Structures are given as C-alpha cells and as structure tokens.
Amino acid sequence: MEKARDTNVLAGVLWMATTGFLFVGVTAIVKxxxxxxxxAQAAFLRYVLGLVFLVPMIRPILRARLTRRQLGLFGMRGVGHTLAVILWFYAMTQISIAEVTAMNYLSPVYVTLGAALFLGERLRWRRVAAVIAALVGALVILRPGIREVDDGHLAMLATAVLFAAGYLIAKQLSGEVSATVIVGMLSVTVTIGLFPFALAVWVPVSGVELAWLFGVACLATAGHYTMTRAFAAAPVSVTQPVTFLQLIWATALGALVFGEAVDAWVLAGGGVIIGSVSFLAWREAMARGKAAAVATPLPR
Structure with missing residues (x-):
C-alpha cells in the first residue's frame, strides 16, 4: 500500500513537471x-485551430440542455476569458517570459479573494496572510518607483484578475454540468468572442505562422491533460510546488533562446507567489479532507 502511494506521488510530480514544460512551450511559441x-488575431487563430479538439465535446454539450442562466454564466466567462487571452498574448510581446509566468500565478490568489467576496467563503487569517504574501511577491517583481512598470505588466495584472473571475464562474457551474461541458463551452464562447477583435486588426498570415499557432493549441491541450492526470495521481499540496519548475524553465528559455536577462527579483517574487499559492492549495485540500485543485489559469 505504501509503495503504491509513493508511486502515485511520483507520477503526480512527473505529470505536473511535464505540464510546466508544455506550458513553457506555449509561451515560447507565442514569444x-x-x-x-x-x-487578438493570434489568440483567435489559436482557438480556431484548436477547435479540432472540441469535436468529442459536442455531444455532451448538446445533451446538457443548458438553461438561460447557465448560458448567461458561460457567456460572462467567455467575455472575461476573451479579454484575458488577448492581454496575455499582448504581454508576451512586451515583457519577459519569466515575468509573464511569475505574474500568472497571481490568479489563484485572486480566486481566494473573489470566493470570499462573492461566494461567501470564509477567509481565515492564514489565507489572508498567504494572499498578502503573494501580493508582496508581485511588488517584488514589479518594483514600482524603482523601475518603470511596463504596459505588459499591467496587462498581466488584468489577465490574472480576469482568469480568476472565469474560474469562479466555472466553480459555480461545476456542480450543475460536467467538466467536459465547461471546457467545451469555454472554447466555443472564446472563439466567438475573439472573432470581432481579430477582424479589426487582421493581417495576412503565412502557413508557417499558422503551423506555430496550431502548435500552441496542441501544447496547451496536452498541458491541461497532463495537469488533470497530476491532480488525479497525487494531492495538490504535492503537485503545486512542482509548478515552480515552470518559472525556472521559463527563465532559462528566455535567457538562452531570446536573450532575456535573468532577473533575480523576478525569481524571488515568483517564488513568494508560488509558495503562497502552494499554501492556499494545501489549506484547500485540508479543508475538504481530500486533494482539491487550486487552479492556475493559463491560456487555453
């Protein structure tokens, strides 16, 4: 029994490490x-090309017989996620891969705050301390007053908030419809939502660029699959700290491939944020008496 448990924990760690590697691949291609x-156009094309993965979800969506209220919530989530994805793609052109990766971890912190403000969940002092620590980590990365805060940084702050709002809506819907329907409806609504933004800035694209964007869709889909396998294999309190590897890989990739300077402040601030998120994940698991995922929203 003990050996099986150790094997599951190792599998969970390996699945999560693979997840981080795949998502770093997403950021590398976009960069x-x-x-x-x-x-906006890059995001739209990524979603259109990724619709091939939506085919198995069509039947469950049609069978769900969604109510007007549920459709409204899915629509709200789609709008928020649409804006978040555009901002994320924009941030990737403005700031380093390491900064984007580190600041993306703020989303679970905003989820904790949003759950307390809008869903009536109790915010105990330990969670408050973790939230404060994560925000301090963000300040370490941004260092306002010491250096100029770029538009890309502001875009990532907004991205994290919008991803968190989408997660809270998904959390409300999770008790009403299946995960397949939630994921499928996100793809549908975001593809529709991105279309007018993409049309407004449309430029001709080459076959090579389309191939790269299809690669983004493949890596993102694979990343969400491996993340699900990680959560199924081991407690999130074990797998969440492994996501720190994603920041290490992103920093190395930025330095070696794109010539980005290694910023110790970004690593330090990212480490504080990830530590806070890991603590929140552990508290969530303890509160529920089982492994429970504190989602790290990422481009889908």
Whole structure:
C-alpha cells in the first residue's frame, strides 16, 4: 500500500513537471511569433485551430440542455476569458517570459479573494496572510518607483484578475454540468468572442505562422491533460510546488533562446507567489479532507 502511494506521488510530480514544460512551450511559441501577428488575431487563430479538439465535446454539450442562466454564466466567462487571452498574448510581446509566468500565478490568489467576496467563503487569517504574501511577491517583481512598470505588466495584472473571475464562474457551474461541458463551452464562447477583435486588426498570415499557432493549441491541450492526470495521481499540496519548475524553465528559455536577462527579483517574487499559492492549495485540500485543485489559469 505504501509503495503504491509513493508511486502515485511520483507520477503526480512527473505529470505536473511535464505540464510546466508544455506550458513553457506555449509561451515560447507565442514569444517567437512576437508582434508579427496582432495579439487578438493570434489568440483567435489559436482557438480556431484548436477547435479540432472540441469535436468529442459536442455531444455532451448538446445533451446538457443548458438553461438561460447557465448560458448567461458561460457567456460572462467567455467575455472575461476573451479579454484575458488577448492581454496575455499582448504581454508576451512586451515583457519577459519569466515575468509573464511569475505574474500568472497571481490568479489563484485572486480566486481566494473573489470566493470570499462573492461566494461567501470564509477567509481565515492564514489565507489572508498567504494572499498578502503573494501580493508582496508581485511588488517584488514589479518594483514600482524603482523601475518603470511596463504596459505588459499591467496587462498581466488584468489577465490574472480576469482568469480568476472565469474560474469562479466555472466553480459555480461545476456542480450543475460536467467538466467536459465547461471546457467545451469555454472554447466555443472564446472563439466567438475573439472573432470581432481579430477582424479589426487582421493581417495576412503565412502557413508557417499558422503551423506555430496550431502548435500552441496542441501544447496547451496536452498541458491541461497532463495537469488533470497530476491532480488525479497525487494531492495538490504535492503537485503545486512542482509548478515552480515552470518559472525556472521559463527563465532559462528566455535567457538562452531570446536573450532575456535573468532577473533575480523576478525569481524571488515568483517564488513568494508560488509558495503562497502552494499554501492556499494545501489549506484547500485540508479543508475538504481530500486533494482539491487550486487552479492556475493559463491560456487555453
């Protein structure tokens, strides 16, 4: 029994490490494309090309017989996620991969605050301390007053808030419809939501650029699959700290491939944020008496 448990924990760690590697691949491709394709158009094409993965979800969505209220919530989530994805693609053209990766971890912190403010969940002092620590980590990364805060930083702050809002809506819907429906409806609503933004800035794209964006769709889909496997194999209190590797890989990739300077402040601030998120994940698991995922919203 003990050996099986150890095997599951190791599997969970390996699945989560793979998840981080795949999501770093997503950021690398988007960084490589740069501003050759406008952010809104790049995001739209990524979702359109990823619709091939939606095919198995069509039947469950049709069978769900969604109510007007549920459709409204899915629509709200789609609008928020649409804006978040555009901002994330834009941030990738403005700031380093390491900064984008580190600041993305703020989303679970905002989820904790939002759950207390809008869903009536109790915010105990330990969670308050973790939230404060994470915000301090963000200040370490941004260092306002010491250096200029770029538009990309502001875009990532807004991205984290919007992803958190989407997660809270998904949390409300999770007790009403299946995970397949939630994921499928997100793809549908965001693709529709991105279309007018993409049309407004449309530029011709090459076959190579389309291939790169399809690669983003494949890596993102694979990343969410491996993340699900990680959560199923081991407690989130074990797998969450492994996500710190994503920041290490992102920093190394930025330095070695894109010539970005290694910023110790970004690593330190990111480490504080990830530590806070890991603590929140552990508290969530303890509160429920089982492993429970504190989602790290990422581009889908």
């Amino acid at each position: 490589h494309l740069g501003d050759a394709v406008p952010a």
